[in-house]
Amino acid sequence: MTDFSVARTNMVDCQIQTAGVAHADILAAFSNVPRELFVPKASQKIAYMDEDLVIGDGRFLMEPITHARMLQAASPQKDDVVLDISNTNGYSAAILSTLVTTIVCIEEKKKGLDQNLSILADIDVCNVAGFKGDLVKGCPEHAPYDLIFMGGSVTELPTELIKQLGPNGRLITIVKPDGEMMGQVTLVQSLGEKGFSSYTLFEAACPYLPGFEPRDSFTF
Numbered sequence: 505m506t507d508f509s510v511a512r513t514n515m516v517d518c519q520i521q522t523a524g525v526a527h528a529d530i531l532a533a534f535s536n537v538p539r540e541l542f543v544p545k546a547s548q549k550i551a552y553m554d555e556d557l558v559i560g561d562g563r564f565l566m567e568p569i570t571h572a573r574m575l576q577a578a579s580p581q582k583d584d585v586v587l588d589i590s591n592t593n594g595y596s597a598a599i600l601s602t603l604v605t606t607i608v609c610i611e612e613k614k615k616g617l618d619q620n621l622s623i624l625a626d627i628d629v630c631n632v633a634g635f636k637g638d639l640v641k642g643c644p645e646h647a648p649y650d651l652i653f654m655g656g657s658v659t660e661l662p663t664e665l666i667k668q669l670g671p672n673g674r675l676i677t678i679v680k681p682d683g684e685m686m687g688q689v690t691l692v693q694s695l696g697e698k699g700f701s702s703y704t705l706f707e708a709a710c711p712y713l714p715g716f717e718p719r720d721s722f723t724f
Contacts, residue, residue: 506540508538508540508548508552520569520572523569529602533599534572537627539551540552542565542593544559544560551565552568554569555567563593564591564711565591565595570678573689573708574653574655574689575599578651578691581650582604583604583605584605584650586600586651587607587649587651587652588609588653589655590609590713591656591713594623597632598627598632601624604650605631606632608632609634610634612637612638614636621634640715642664643668647668648671649669650669650673650674652669652673653675656710656711658677669700670694674691674693677689677692688704688707689707691703
């Protein structure tokens, strides 16, 4: 039988910390959230491997190193309201739950939304609000957000979501143009009426988020 508590400790000590993540609260979040609960039972034994874990139906768990480094770069604050645009399996929201005040999550399917909220309730996460909707559109009715965390790749910066940032709000994602193997973790800073600035931080490979994949090209 797999000892998941040992697996979590090894993930933090041997993967995340060795990659330069030193933020104590982020390390604690990864140490305490039971990653295995957010994957099918057949995949639980490999839930802590050091690569992206594809779990079907367009869902995946980000590689722990990339996930933790992105969070550290995004610098979540205790009073932040966060829009979590991830692969909608609930794990990202659970990690954020001890780092910020409120998380808004979007799920395209009601069944998936109910399942995620049930798991979060079982582990006493009570600051996540889940809504059925389109990931690409975000959740403008509850904007503005201090931080938008995108747990996967996009082909280009999502301007529709950037518009939902509050003053000095941040968005972090992986920009991976069509045909590229690697993407660039990119941090966006809202400048209010002046638009936004963006900075590339480091390379990462990660699957595309649903709805943010490359569009089909046509030859005329």
